Amino acid sequence: SAVISQKPSRDICQRGTSLTIQCQVDSQVTMMFWYRQQPGQSLTLIATANQGSEATYESGFVIDKFPISRPNLTFSTLTVSNMSPEDSSIYLCSARDRVAGEQFFGPGTRLTVL
């Protein structure tokens, strides 16, 4: 199994600013992902974080708004850029080592944009 930690756990930010969320996995994993959970909603996949190359974004999400880095097999960052109140959500980091395997989730970062 993999244990995932995220920093910060929560933050309150002003409109127009940016926040970078860090994700650390306690073991090397093949696949890392970022999800968003808006208030009262399900989880939506933002992107797949690819090690050493550009992330693969889902429809409706773009690199300029959500730049992602993954410098190695255990670490990734998600930046929420030029924030607006609509970006207020929980952002979750996730990892999986095999296509057919359990996917682990971090505790999430609760973001409030004023």
Added chain:
Amino acid sequence: AQSVTQLDSQVPVFEEAPVELRCNYSSSVSVYLFWYVQYPNQGLQLLLKYLSGSTLVKGINGFEAEFNKSQTSFHLRKPSVHISDTAEYFCAVIGGTGKLIFGQGTTLQVKP
């Protein structure tokens, strides 16, 4: 494309009664299926998973689910619920894209 539909947004049930939370999926290829639970203000926890083999899968906290390929379903069941089972339950699938996609969620409300 793969998708997941949870047929009930809310399921109210009395304590010690049985419950079934319904989940249907669509995928053109073989799938791997999961149920996650999210307690209020907490993170996601895996309840159970179907990867291959027996279609009846047992998970934690007395939950089980049955994979039905012909009906493309993966319904979650528990014979007797407790107040502590009150939570949000998410069905999720990995299909041909290799990505874990979630259903809309079902709120299980257990009443005394």
